[in-house]
Amino acid sequence: MDAKQLYEQLRKLQEPKGYYFNKDMENMTMPLMESLLENKKRFGYMACPCRLANGELELDKDILCPCTYREPDVKEYGACYCGLYVSREWNDGEIEHQTVPERRPPEKIIF
């Protein structure tokens, strides 16, 4: 699977749930698709590219993309931690774009 195919596959699943891809395709969404594929190759699962994965599925379940923190982050900031998934309002520039702070407890980093 290549980045474009992954993008299409995820878009069909996530848009109906109200999660949109960052409209900055060149600097954000497509490089993140590449990173997800890279993590799939490294770990066997698509760990969040913006977090330090432990490399064991059981220990990284919370950061499997889309991570468990996406919902509260998009609700509060309009974007997930990576800035991959955003709300329609965020993409339309109706809400301020700010750095999303890390919600994952650091204790989750074991290795």
Next chain:
Amino acid sequence: MSKDVNVYALSTCIHCRNAKKYLDECGIKYNCVFVDKLEGQERKDTIARVKEHNPAVSFPTIIIGDSVVVGFNKDKIDKALKD
């Protein structure tokens, strides 16, 4: 005198990539460690070092002189470089 700049990053992280690109555009020389590429004790020691500066252990963690910039934030990077 220019400040020492150390970037703790992940090889797959988009904010890390964009922050490095910004530093490059500003002509800033920096040292970059990809923490996800480290193994064993080196990885543990590096995570401990990142935690000292940034308890959330998130990336990028950018150390500019005595300042710490967490995440990619152009304004904060500019300020830390000037201070």
